[in-house]
Amino acid sequence: MSVEPATLEGAPPSSNSLGAIARRRYEAFKAGDVGSLPIIVGLALIVAFFYSKNENFLSAGNFTNLMTQMAGVTTIAIGVVFVLLLGEIDLSIGYVSGIAGVVVAELQIPDSSWEVKGILAIAIAVTVTALIGGLQGSFVALIGVPSFVVTLAGLLFWQGVILYVIGDAGVIIIEDSRINDVANYFFTDRAGLVIATIATGLIAVTTLSGVVGRRRHGIRTDNLILVVARLVLIAALLFGAVIWANKERGFPLAFLIVLIFLVFWTWVAERTTFGRHVYAVGGNAEAARRAGINIKAIKIYVFMISGLMAGFGGVIFAARLNSVDLNAGGGTLLLDAISAAVIGGTSLFGGRGRIISALLGALVISTVGNGIDLLGYSSAIKYMVTGLILLAAVTLDAISRRRLERSGR
Amino acid sequence: MTIAPEAPALPTEADASAPTLETKGVSKSFGGVQALADVDFEVHAGEVMALVGDNGAGKSTLIKCIAGIYPLDGGEVFFDGEKVSIHGPKDAAKLGIEVVYQDLALCDNLDVVQNMYLGREVRDFIGRLKEAPMESKTAETLKGLRVTTIRSIRQQVASLSGGQRQSVAIGRAVMWNSRVVILDEPTAALGVAQTEQVLALVRRLAEQGLAVVLISHNLHDVFEAADRITVLRLGRNVAVFDRRTTTQETVVHAITAGIPTKVAGITTE
Numbered sequence: 310m311s312v313e314p315a316t317l318e319g320a321p322p323s324s325n326s327l328g329a330i331a332r333r334r335y336e337a338f339k340a341g342d343v344g345s346l347p348i349i350v351g352l353a354l355i356v357a358f359f360y361s362k363n364e365n366f367l368s369a370g371n372f373t374n375l376m377t378q379m380a381g382v383t384t385i386a387i388g389v390v391f392v393l394l395l396g397e398i399d400l401s402i403g404y405v406s407g408i409a410g411v412v413v414a415e416l417q418i419p420d421s422s423w424e425v426k427g428i429l430a431i432a433i434a435v436t437v438t439a440l441i442g443g444l445q446g447s448f449v450a451l452i453g454v455p456s457f458v459v460t461l462a463g464l465l466f467w468q469g470v471i472l473y474v475i476g477d478a479g480v481i482i483i484e485d486s487r488i489n490d491v492a493n494y495f496f497t498d499r500a501g502l503v504i505a506t507i508a509t510g511l512i513a514v515t516t517l518s519g520v521v522g523r524r525r526h527g528i529r530t531d532n533l534i535l536v537v538a539r540l541v542l543i544a545a546l547l548f549g550a551v552i553w554a555n556k557e558r559g560f561p562l563a564f565l566i567v568l569i570f571l572v573f574w575t576w577v578a579e580r581t582t583f584g585r586h587v588y589a590v591g592g593n594a595e596a597a598r599r600a601g602i603n604i605k606a607i608k609i610y611v612f613m614i615s616g617l618m619a620g621f622g623g624v625i626f627a628a629r630l631n632s633v634d635l636n637a638g639g640g641t642l643l644l645d646a647i648s649a650a651v652i653g654g655t656s657l658f659g660g661r662g663r664i665i666s667a668l669l670g671a672l673v674i675s676t677v678g679n680g681i682d683l684l685g686y687s688s689a690i691k692y693m694v695t696g697l698i699l700l701a702a703v704t705l706d707a708i709s710r711r712r713l714e715r716s717g718r
Numbered sequence: 719m720t721i722a723p724e725a726p727a728l729p730t731e732a733d734a735s736a737p738t739l740e741t742k743g744v745s746k747s748f749g750g751v752q753a754l755a756d757v758d759f760e761v762h763a764g765e766v767m768a769l770v771g772d773n774g775a776g777k778s779t780l781i782k783c784i785a786g787i788y789p790l791d792g793g794e795v796f797f798d799g800e801k802v803s804i805h806g807p808k809d810a811a812k813l814g815i816e817v818v819y820q821d822l823a824l825c826d827n828l829d830v831v832q833n834m835y836l837g838r839e840v841r842d843f844i845g846r847l848k849e850a851p852m853e854s855k856t857a858e859t860l861k862g863l864r865v866t867t868i869r870s871i872r873q874q875v876a877s878l879s880g881g882q883r884q885s886v887a888i889g890r891a892v893m894w895n896s897r898v899v900i901l902d903e904p905t906a907a908l909g910v911a912q913t914e915q916v917l918a919l920v921r922r923l924a925e926q927g928l929a930v931v932l933i934s935h936n937l938h939d940v941f942e943a944a945d946r947i948t949v950l951r952l953g954r955n956v957a958v959f960d961r962r963t964t965t966q967e968t969v970v971h972a973i974t975a976g977i978p979t980k981v982a983g984i985t986t987e
Binding site: 522523525526527528580581582583585586588589591592593595596597599600601602660661713 | 828847
């Protein structure tokens with residue numbers, strides 16, 4: 310075995326100079342691998358449009374508003390991304406999130422015999438919804454019932470349960486301030502800046518240790534300029550958001566929770582064996598099975614994650630309203646959450662997508678909703694616009710898949 | 719017991735020791751259909767043994783029995799001369815038997831490194847993937863096989879050509895200290911140039927001391943890459959040929975009209 314100094318390349322050595330990276334990105338783009346570009350361009354256009362119509366759109370007040378508005382949908386959409394990565398679907402998330410709200414609300418009722426407050430109540434609620442997800446996932450994984458049907462049944466069943474539990478009262482008020490704080494607490498200016506500093510520091514440390522680790526193994530690292538640029542961009546976004554929010558009520562706790570979820574689940578999806586196996590099952594279930602991956606367990610876990618995140622989303626919604634009513638988990642919540650994941654770039658065909666797409670898609674949907682409300686248009690317009698954006702996103706996904714196949718990339 | 723006494727099976731130089739993998743009298747039936755009847759098969763370290771036969775001759779059934787996907791109805795399997803029992807794919811993998819199936823079983827949405835390590839990822843105690851060692855070992859393995867056409871091992875498998883995908887699948891099979899590599903129709907979907915590449919790779923595996931089983935319909939490929947050729951017909955042994963002393967016509971005749979060397983209940987010796 311002759312050891313040549315050559316890297317693996319036969320043809321052009323893929324150097325990691327900035328020019329070479331730009332060229333590769335451009336070639337990938339031409340071949341149909343568009344990445345997050347369309348959504349970022351789309352988002353910029355949406356923001357520019359609403360800002361030109363109403364300057365309040367970019368005000369600090371509206372910004373903090375938007376962040377709390379989108380927290381619930383983003384949280385639920387993270388679970389949706391996992392389910393879509395498998396190539397499955399979960400239609401029950403809307404009402405399952407409602408169940409979490411009902412559980413929290415029931416538990417905190419003062420002076421009842423079972424009174425449980427605060428974090429513990431929330432923990433119980435999301436455990437319940439995770440188990441619901443696991444139950445539904447078991448039907449899919451163990452018996453082979455299509456997830457569409459299982460979760461459609463779940464949609465009906467859990468809606469029924471919510472109506473049954475809340476009953477004639479019509480609404481349960483949440484008085485526990487620690488639960489309500491989930492969506493209604495805003496950090497002080499100082500605390501916001503401290504959080505942004507700590508977060509930036511953590512990101513810098515993990516990025517650097519990754520680079521050092523790769524150096525030690527003698528494999529190519531990303532271009533250092535790009536690594537630093539990415540760090541600076543993330544830090545700028547974080548501090549920008551905090552400083553902007555500080556002009557009004559401050560940085561909302563709900564959005565910090567969302568950011569923590571995003572980081573944690575991105576880590577799970579991209580840095581752990583479990584995440585790798587989720588992508589593998591979604592890409593080629595037979596190959597995954599032959600590689601010794603326990604497909605059934607993966608499916609059940611993913612539906613549990615879906616239930617868990619729906620539960621957290623439901624708690625955020627309940628906290629925001631300080632109550633749950635007969636509409637808990639209803640309305641367009643289900644479709645918003647699935648649309649968010651898809652608009653953000655997660656493929657419906659499985660195996661393609663990133664956790665961050667939950668945030669990007671939710672940003673689009675919430676921005677459109679928020680902007681249209683601000684301009685005083687009716688819900689009719691909101692639904693039509695959101696529908697068109699969803700169609701555009703799915704069409705783009707289908708086209709890019711076809712081009713990827715044709716160009717053999 | 720020697721294989722196929724009538725056949726001009728000349729021992730190769732690798733023949734000195736016990737075969738790395740050997741089956742004796744293997745039988746398998748599905749319902750009323752006898753897919754394999756009393757089949758003997760062997761492959762030595764450092765040789766490419768081709769397994770040929772018409773459709774339904776029992777080639778796939780035989781390798782699936784060896785790989786632990788089907789349980790045997792009868793017969794014995796020996797590894798390094800010792801009797802072994804293979805009850806599942808994991809047992810086969812533990813012995814060092816790896817199968818590269820015709821459909822390759824790669825995940826298109828994952829990159830080369832991720833596919834090479836699929837299901838056997840390197841991780842630390844909290845389940846975190848250790849990408850750096852996986853990446854360097856993948857590069858090393860492919861370089862060892864002189865697979866040099868893949869531009870980046872961090873590109874998705876979907877973007878590779880058929881020959882490159884085959885190379886990745888073979889690389890995955892040999893990365894685990896495997897002793898026997900079974901290749902099911904590795905050139906079936908490839909063009910001329912890529913077929914050459916893959917056949918050269920098959921030869922290289924044998925040169926590195928692996929026992930290689932090559933299943934193929936294409937006698938041209940078989941004559942280019944194999945040292946010996948085992949012919950099955952209707953689930954029975956027909957002959958074992960040495961590639962250097964036989965012709966394609968002889969092998970074709972054996973495939974289409976060969977007479978079983980052993981008939982159930984009758985011993986030819």
